[in-house]
Amino acid sequence: MADNACDPRRIVNDIVIQHDAFRRMLQRMRSLWCDAQSHIPVVAPFIGETGTGKSTAIKAFVAMHPRKRTPDGLVIPVLAINTPSKPTPRNLAERILRALGDPRPSSGSASAKLDRIVMNMAAAQVRMMVLDDMQHFVDKRQHVALFEASDYLKELLVSYDHVLMCFGLSECQLVIESNEQLKTRSKAAFELARFDWIEQSSQDQFVAVLAAFQKSIAGFDLPELASPDVSIRVYLATGGLIRYVSAILSRAVRTAIDRDKSKIRLDDLGAAWSEEVVGANRDYPNPFRSGFRLNDLQTKIDLAKTIGQRVIRPTASHTREPRAVLAEVGL
Numbered sequence: 001m002a003d004n005a006c007d008p009r010r011i012v013n014d015i016v017i018q019h020d021a022f023r024r025m026l027q028r029m030r031s032l033w034c035d036a037q038s039h040i041p042v043v044a045p046f047i048g049e050t051g052t053g054k055s056t057a058i059k060a061f062v063a064m065h066p067r068k069r070t071p072d073g074l075v076i077p078v079l080a081i082n083t084p085s086k087p088t089p090r091n092l093a094e095r096i097l098r099a100l101g102d103p104r105p106s107s108g109s110a111s112a113k114l115d116r117i118v119m120n121m122a123a124a125q126v127r128m129m130v131l132d133d134m135q136h137f138v139d140k141r142q143h144v145a146l147f148e149a150s151d152y153l154k155e156l157l158v159s160y161d162h163v164l165m166c167f168g169l170s171e172c173q174l175v176i177e178s179n180e181q182l183k184t185r186s187k188a189a190f191e192l193a194r195f196d197w198i199e200q201s202s203q204d205q206f207v208a209v210l211a212a213f214q215k216s217i218a219g220f221d222l223p224e225l226a227s228p229d230v231s232i233r234v235y236l237a238t239g240g241l242i243r244y245v246s247a248i249l250s251r252a253v254r255t256a257i258d259r260d261k262s263k264i265r266l267d268d269l270g271a272a273w274s275e276e277v278v279g280a281n282r283d284y285p286n287p288f289r290s291g292f293r294l295n296d297l298q299t300k301i302d303l304a305k306t307i308g309q310r311v312i313r314p315t316a317s318h319t320r321e322p323r324a325v326l327a328e329v330g331l
């Protein structure tokens with residue numbers, strides 16, 4: 001981030017807004033940090049829909065506990081891992097070893113790798129491991145936890161006392177619930193929800209987020225984002241997902257820079273919305289266009305809440321034997 005800190009095209013991307021839910025999430029992580037200092041093994045799930053800011057919170061937390069070189073070697077207080085898209089003990093172990101700086105992450109059997117992970121974690125004084133996108137441990141078609149990979153996590157947790165923070169979509173809880181040893185160490189999940197216009201305090205937060213974004217791009221002449229007329233349009237355009245607020249504003253700013261302009265009008269936000277939001281124009285009306293009426297708000301809000309929701313994939317044509325599914329979740 002530091003490399004690009006002065007790039008005006010990145011000003012929206014680089015701002016991190018400490019809204020209430022985001023701050024609460026970081027507070028929860030900080031209190032787990034205290035457990036981690038006492039070597040209490042804990043599993044802590046953090047869930048939220050896509051685009052609510054989970055990975056952004058991880059980045060902020062890791063930045064507070066950076067790696068450092070000491071005369072005794074590399075110290076990694078918080079080890080952050082992105083879950084492979086199809087986790088197996090092998091690719092998971094390799095990823096962890098690579099993050100620990102192991103020179104040959106792919107060598108050795110799964111159990112030899114586990115021993116090396118434990119040794120390296122102890123040497124690097126790792127206190128916490130953060131797993132992002134933990135929903136990848138769930139088989140999408142069968143909706144069951146991938147047993148071998150999640151069992152490997154359990155093995156690691158029982159072999160080396162640390163706090164395991166698991167981030168992902170709500171189904172990552174299934175991974176924890178499917179494994180007795182992860183489950184018995186698990187705290188209640190913390191949820192980072194999208195903003196909800198219908199709930200007054202959430203609406204207030206959303207409007208405050210818009211004001212903070214506007215402040216960060218003060219060099220541009222924009223419509224008053226936090227005003228009643230514009231904020232509801234931004235909400236209807238994004239369904240309360242901060243990812244889309246950021247993406248629309250970032251796109252509008254970059255376009256203005258490329259055209260050598262400092263004025264961004266509602267129409268420009270509409271053009272950015274068309275480019276950035278999945279299903280824009282096809283599934284949703286453009287709330288920034290001049291003819292868009294702010295009537296029948298409840299229906300419009302209900303529709304906006306479907307922005308960014310996952311499309312349910314068709315399930316496999318064959319259904320498996322219940323026994324096989326139970327075996328996979330380890331029961």
Ligand SMILES: Nc1ncnc2c1ncn2[C@@H]1O[C@H](COP(=O)(O)OP(=O)(O)OP(=O)(O)O)[C@@H](O)[C@H]1O
Pocket residue numbers: 013015016017018019022048049050051052053054055056057168169242243244246247
């Ligand atoms: N607190 C914040 N302040 C400013 N921008 C934010 C904040 N949180 C998220 N964003 C913006 O939203 C984008 C998406 O956030 P992020 O990647 O953290 O979401 P996520 O919950 O991890 O989504 P996914 O489940 O798809 O991985 C970020 O790239 C960033 O631009």
Ligand SMILES: [Mg+2]
Pocket residue numbers: 054055056132133
């Ligand atoms: Mg993420």
